[in-house]
Amino acid sequence: MKVNHLFLTGVAALSLGMTACNNEDVPQVNNPGEGTTFAGMYISAMKDVSTRAVNDNQEDYGGRTEESKLTELQLLSNIQPQTWTLGTAADETGKFWETQTAGTFKVAPWKTNPGPQSMALLFNKGSLSADIATAADKTHGSTATAINDIIALATDNKFVMTSKAEQKTIASGISEETAKTGTSEAQNVFSFDVERVVAQGMVVKGDNLNEETADGKGKVDLADIKYTAINGAAKTYLFRNHAGKRTIGEADGLYEGFASAIDGYTDFEAAKDPDGSAKENLIRLGNILPENQTADKLGMYAAKNAAASVSEAKTGAGIYFLENSVKKDAFTTENKNFGYYRLPYAKVYTTYIPNEVWKLEDGKLVKETNFQKGTTFFRGEKDGLIYASKEAAKKSQLNPDQGAYTYTDGKCAYRALWNRQTVTADGKSVVNADTRRNNTYLLTIKAFQGLGMPWDPSDPKDPYLPKPTDPTEPTDPENPDIEKEDTYMRVEAKVLQWNLVSRDVILE
Numbered sequence: 001m002k003v004n005h006l007f008l009t010g011v012a013a014l015s016l017g018m019t020a021c022n023n024e025d026v027p028q029v030n031n032p033g034e035g036t037t038f039a040g041m042y043i044s045a046m047k048d049v050s051t052r053a054v055n056d057n058q059e060d061y062g063g064r065t066e067e068s069k070l071t072e073l074q075l076l077s078n079i080q081p082q083t084w085t086l087g088t089a090a091d092e093t094g095k096f097w098e099t100q101t102a103g104t105f106k107v108a109p110w111k112t113n114p115g116p117q118s119m120a121l122l123f124n125k126g127s128l129s130a131d132i133a134t135a136a137d138k139t140h141g142s143t144a145t146a147i148n149d150i151i152a153l154a155t156d157n158k159f160v161m162t163s164k165a166e167q168k169t170i171a172s173g174i175s176e177e178t179a180k181t182g183t184s185e186a187q188n189v190f191s192f193d194v195e196r197v198v199a200q201g202m203v204v205k206g207d208n209l210n211e212e213t214a215d216g217k218g219k220v221d222l223a224d225i226k227y228t229a230i231n232g233a234a235k236t237y238l239f240r241n242h243a244g245k246r247t248i249g250e251a252d253g254l255y256e257g258f259a260s261a262i263d264g265y266t267d268f269e270a271a272k273d274p275d276g277s278a279k280e281n282l283i284r285l286g287n288i289l290p291e292n293q294t295a296d297k298l299g300m301y302a303a304k305n306a307a308a309s310v311s312e313a314k315t316g317a318g319i320y321f322l323e324n325s326v327k328k329d330a331f332t333t334e335n336k337n338f339g340y341y342r343l344p345y346a347k348v349y350t351t352y353i354p355n356e357v358w359k360l361e362d363g364k365l366v367k368e369t370n371f372q373k374g375t376t377f378f379r380g381e382k383d384g385l386i387y388a389s390k391e392a393a394k395k396s397q398l399n400p401d402q403g404a405y406t407y408t409d410g411k412c413a414y415r416a417l418w419n420r421q422t423v424t425a426d427g428k429s430v431v432n433a434d435t436r437r438n439n440t441y442l443l444t445i446k447a448f449q450g451l452g453m454p455w456d457p458s459d460p461k462d463p464y465l466p467k468p469t470d471p472t473e474p475t476d477p478e479n480p481d482i483e484k485e486d487t488y489m490r491v492e493a494k495v496l497q498w499n500l501v502s503r504d505v506i507l508e
Contacts, residue, residue, distance in 0.1 A: 232321025253421030286461025339482030412452035449508030
């Protein structure tokens with residue numbers, strides 16, 4: 001499906017109209033001055049027709065006004081680059097303006113030269129810079145600069161939007177009037193699709209969400225649910241030459257033609273180590289947080305409260321992150337066993353209150369009768385029971401001297417893929433978990449299955465859930481398999497227009 005016109009909140013279409021003058025004393029093609037052709041432009045904000053996803057609901061979503069405002073428009077060109085700022089009236093010099101048709105913008109025609117011309121569009125560039133010669137493969141971002149990278153791309157009223165870098169052939173003999181009113185390439189009118197560079201994730205509490213876990217062993221504090229985005233890419237292509245289709249395909253659950261800047265990073269198992277190959281490719285909170293700083297220094301990656309409803313979520317910002325895909329020939333069963341180390345997901349934090357806690361009293365295990373929310377507890381490494389201390393866990397009759405995982409202040413975390421596409425009836429065979437630019441992923445928590453993980457071995461310095469310093473702490477407190485029978489969350493996902501993907505999740 002060729003996308004020609006979309007809401008500016010999703011994809012904008014840029015049209016350039018160019019007219020040839022017949023003056024004899026015109027500059028040569030390689031002269032970036034006056035030119036022999038007028039170039040005009042309009043940007044249309046018309047809705048695309050979305051394709052329904054295999055598993056998730058997809059729909060166009062306008063987003064917040066702050067995610068859609070246009071303040072500056074730059075045309076990259078090897079012949080004559082142009083820059084306009086937003087004006088308030090038609091035909092202002094150096095301005096682009098909104099027409100009487102809401103969501104449609106224009107600029108006055110300008111002179112350029114006939115012949116081949118490379119072009120790309122960049123909205124709200126701020127401090128970013130790009131050269132048309134390298135635009136197609138230009139990347140933005142790194143782990144070292146991750147906090148500022150997102151600010152540069154997703155600040156309210158200044159969201160960066162880009163097109164592909166493409167080469168067009170400018171026809172001669174086109175009048176200025178034709179450039180203003182034309183609609184086809186034969187009339188020197190060229191359309192470009194423009195999208196936001198970032199993706200967005202949101203987490204919402206489902207209707208009638210129960211504090212009791214489905215396994216009957218405890219409850220969670222529904223007033224204390226926060227989330228953030230883990231394993232967003234550390235870098236992204238700035239322009240959309242590799243972005244492929246905007247929506248998920250119905251037949252295969254894939255974004256056709258999409259490859260992120262880290263598509264070739266396939267070290268699923270090795271990605272567990274935050275200081276290894278993952279560090280230059282994936283966002284982990286402990287890696288991007290400045291040394292000896294607290295969570296409030298995470299910038300736009302800082303955890304947010306889960307919204308009470310979908311309508312509430314849409315009134316505020318989610319977590320913005322960079323698109324992440326992986327080569328599909330690497331999406332093997334073995335690699336999916338380590339999927340949460342490589343694939344992008346929502347990490348949801350809360351406080352867990354166990355129904356049954358065993359403590360030591362006079363050398364014997366007895367049930368705690370006055371356990372308080374927010375108290376540190378311990379999960380037996382082998383028996384899975386909850387204890388008031390590591391010493392108590394060692395007194396297990398079936399597993400004596402076992403270790404125990406520490407749940408500091410009762411905190412735990414759950415994980416759910418932002419995008420989980422499956423092809424089997426049981427929903428367990430995941431074929432795609434890519435997250436793409438200009439998509440908003442909305443997860444609705446339907447239930448908590450059980451106790452979450454006490455800390456994350458792939459992000460041990462996560463300021464919200466750091467690994468304990470106790471040397472007796474066991475390793476591997478969680479299962480990174482994205483196809484395990486017991487999942488961390490059941491989600492209903494929608495893709496917004498932003499293309500909104502939403503699904504329900506059970507957190508376990």
